[in-house]
Amino acid sequence: MTLATSPGGALLAILIMALVTYLTRSGGILVMSRIPIGPRVERFINAMSGSVLVAVITPMAVTGDWGARLALLATVVVMLATRKPLFAIGAGILCAALWRFLMP
């Protein structure tokens, strides 16, 4: 099934994407509002919320270049040392930019 990229077709494709994306955004609380939250569900949610980030970041470190790896490492170190996210992110970006600049 395909849509022709006429103005109407493109608009329809964008609207469909918007709808699918909104369903993912609202679906989580919609489902949660219908199931009781006991201690087990709460433990699941707490562990899951950090795990989302772990699952986003790990492949970046493993499949990325050394610039990305160094950036992530610098972020962790500076974050643990200073507890200031902006310093940590700045150190990370600097590492990646320097690495890629020096090692083209």
Added chain:
Amino acid sequence: MGHSRSADARLDLAGTLDGMRRMAPLCLFVIAFGLAFGVAAVQRGLSELEALLMSALVFAGASQFAALELWGPEIPLVALIASTFAINARHLLMGASLYPWLRDLPPRQRYLSMSVMSDSNWAMAADDYRRGVRNVGMLIGGGIALWLAWLLGTLLGVLFGSGITEPERYGLDVIMGCFLLSMLVGGARSLTILIPWSVAAIAALIAVYWLPPHSHVVVGALAGGLAGMGLPTEKKRDREPTS
């Protein structure tokens, strides 16, 4: 904890503005991402208006870039829906994790807030929730700021064309990773959480190599959540008095 902790969760203008202010530094980078998207979209044959509409209505960077890959004289509808859903399915879990925080808001505010939920304002809102903050302004204020930045970036991209053609050269592609990682490290309250996180990391990698594309976030998050469910209930989320 349960019922009483979010009894007075609230959404107000001051909290929303504060959320926008706290998101402002990251917005500069989001403008750069948006610019890259605008450039890529026009190169791919979208009209200026279509690129802007996509950014305004979809507001989900990774899935928008993926859609460009599918764009052509004809758009494969099933693939478009599948890739948009797969890339954004993490929102389902992110939203679920905020439910205990948002549940006492009127449903309309709740669902409106979710319409601007994105990775970074979610991460900062989840951190607020963990610290016992009752004002949910970070979610919607941060979301509005990100949305404006994303739209502005797209506009600059379609207007001024090829500004940044190699964002990875300047480390722009790692910003989001570093940002999310700093949120993750900052939110770690006890070492036991490393157990579910390790499970999540391994599961995500397995999914990257052996499961369908884009499934790794959902697979990793679910695996981590299940691992966390098996931990003993030593979880004490001491909430600071207030803020």
